[in-house]
Amino acid sequence: xxxxxxxxxxxxxxxxxxxGVALTGSADAAAQLRDASHDQLLQVFRxxxxxxxxxxxxxxxxxxxxxxxxxxxxxAFRDSFKDNPTS
Amino acid sequence: xxxxxxxxxxxxxxxxxxDCTYCYLPHRQNAERLKLxxxxxxxxxxxxxxxxxxxIEVCWHAGEPLVVPIPTYRAYMQALNERLGPVAxxxxxxxxxxxxxxxxxxxxxRENDIRVGVSVDGPRAIHDRYRVDRLGRxxxxxxxxxxxxxxxxxxxYYVIAVLHRESLRAPDEMFEFFQSLGAKEVCFNIEEIEGVxxxxxxxxxxxxxxxxxxxxxxxxIRATPGSHWLREFSHSLRRLSAKSVHNAQAHPFxxxxxxxxxxxxxxxxxxxxxxxxxxxxxxxGNVLDPASSFAESLGRRVELVEEIERGITxxxxxxxxxxxxxxxxxxxxxxxNGSLDSAETMNCRLSLQAPVDAMLLIASSQAAGQxxxxxxxxxxxxxxxx
Numbered sequence: 001x002x003x004x005x006x007x008x009x010x011x012x013x014x015x016x017x018x019x020g021v022a023l024t025g026s027a028d029a030a031a032q033l034r035d036a037s038h039d040q041l042l043q044v045f046r047x048x049x050x051x052x053x054x055x056x057x058x059x060x061x062x063x064x065x066x067x068x069x070x071x072x073x074x075x076a077f078r079d080s081f082k083d084n085p086t087s
Numbered sequence: 088x089x090x091x092x093x094x095x096x097x098x099x100x101x102x103x104x105x106d107c108t109y110c111y112l113p114h115r116q117n118a119e120r121l122k123l124x125x126x127x128x129x130x131x132x133x134x135x136x137x138x139x140x141x142x143i144e145v146c147w148h149a150g151e152p153l154v155v156p157i158p159t160y161r162a163y164m165q166a167l168n169e170r171l172g173p174v175a176x177x178x179x180x181x182x183x184x185x186x187x188x189x190x191x192x193x194x195x196x197r198e199n200d201i202r203v204g205v206s207v208d209g210p211r212a213i214h215d216r217y218r219v220d221r222l223g224r225x226x227x228x229x230x231x232x233x234x235x236x237x238x239x240x241x242x243x244y245y246v247i248a249v250l251h252r253e254s255l256r257a258p259d260e261m262f263e264f265f266q267s268l269g270a271k272e273v274c275f276n277i278e279e280i281e282g283v284x285x286x287x288x289x290x291x292x293x294x295x296x297x298x299x300x301x302x303x304x305x306x307x308i309r310a311t312p313g314s315h316w317l318r319e320f321s322h323s324l325r326r327l328s329a330k331s332v333h334n335a336q337a338h339p340f341x342x343x344x345x346x347x348x349x350x351x352x353x354x355x356x357x358x359x360x361x362x363x364x365x366x367x368x369x370x371x372g373n374v375l376d377p378a379s380s381f382a383e384s385l386g387r388r389v390e391l392v393e394e395i396e397r398g399i400t401x402x403x404x405x406x407x408x409x410x411x412x413x414x415x416x417x418x419x420x421x422x423x424n425g426s427l428d429s430a431e432t433m434n435c436r437l438s439l440q441a442p443v444d445a446m447l448l449i450a451s452s453q454a455a456g457q458x459x460x461x462x463x464x465x466x467x468x469x470x471x472x473x
Binding site: 013015016017018019020021023025029030031032033034036038041042043045046049054055056058 | 305308309314316317318320321324325327328407408410411443444446447448449450451453454455457
């Protein structure tokens with residue numbers, strides 16, 4: 001349930017969770033994503049991320065209990081990601 | 088800067104006991120095997136040239152690896168461990184069709200902590216559409232028998248499934264199949280135009296179908312507690328949320344592919360067997376040739392490095408997905424566009440853009456739902472103090 005911890009508190013919601021990752025976002029980010037057109041979504045998402053309104057949680061047990069896959073050797077083969085702000 | 092090599096693909100044999108119609112690999116009837124001297128030379132050169140640091144994954148691939156007997160692998164791995172073990176943690180993996188798995192293979196896999204990737208495309212009708220033997224018979228039963236053996240012996244494995252026209256039409260059947268199979272980790276590759284596979288059941292126009300497929304599959308994952316891990320789900324969100332995406336296929340000697348003769352190449356592994364009028368072969372040299380180092384051999388093909396870099400610049404200038412991609416796959420650029428100095432491919436559209444678009448659509452619809460029903464018990468809220 002929502003609650004507050006002083007004036008600086010920002011309510012965040014889990015937007016997407018699964019496969020070892022979870023995306024949370026502020027109400028402001030949620031509103032921006034809701035209102036964006038299909039063509040704008042990528043840009044709006046990245047902007048909200050840069051402004052700290054979206055956050056990816058990973059490398060820990062996800063809400064559905066999936067195994068984390070960060071740092072896996074096979075990432076070199078499967079793909080790889082650097083400088084993830086939240087990893 | 089070269090390397091360090093994070094993935095070493097070793098072709099223990101080009102032979103494959105089955106004959107998938109979409110396979111990109113040439114010479115699949117050639118039953119020759121990798122010589123131990125080649126393995127020793129690769130390991131020796133990687134160490135002496137300082138191209139291995141901290142860790143390396145050695146993947147037995149590019150042919151059916153289980154065709155080669157276990158004692159041969161023991162010798163290969165001893166040679167690798169002796170030379171690379173002192174400087175890096177060596178981990179092994181193999182990509183198999185699972186039809187030749189036996190109790191003995193499972194014991195060997197467990198004993199050496201080998202990561203197992205199984206190629207299975209989905210339910211019988213979808214799998215057997217392209218994954219056939221040389222008599223044209225489907226291989227589904229033989230593959231599932233191998234998977235059941237892995238499961239019975241509690242050996243972890245991940246699935247690589249090739250998405251083609253038929254599977255894109257059946258996300259629910261695909262999801263249910265992998266759930267019922269007990270797969271823990273699933274990765275999708277699209278049917279690519281690459282190597283000797285000159286056509287695909289997919290086309291650029293299939294991006295809408297691919298987006299729909301991923302949209303539905305992602306929804307099924309979200310709606311099913313304990314569902315399997317899906318690379319495209321995890322990676323799409325990670326791509327979207329990363330400051331930058333590192334493109335290992337574009338970095339010299341981060342990936343090294345060595346075939347059974349000792350010929351080697353870098354960048355995309357699929358480029359190894361390719362040959363075009365523009366580039367001829369992508370092979371840089373042979374590990375048994377003492378005349379030149381890995382670096383010197385690449386220095387003689389500097390045009391490859393330059394063209395890959397120009398291609399990535401072109402991606403950066405023309406593609407709005409660049410920040411979540413990193414510049415695409417050189418092998419797909421060559422196969423589809425005829426040039427490393429090129430940008431978007433069908434592979435980009437179907438294997439990267441489609442799942443990213445699907446994830447964005449889910450984020451958008453979830454955001455709308457969250458805002459409307461923010462007091463609903465179905466919505467998980469957390470409080471963060473900044």
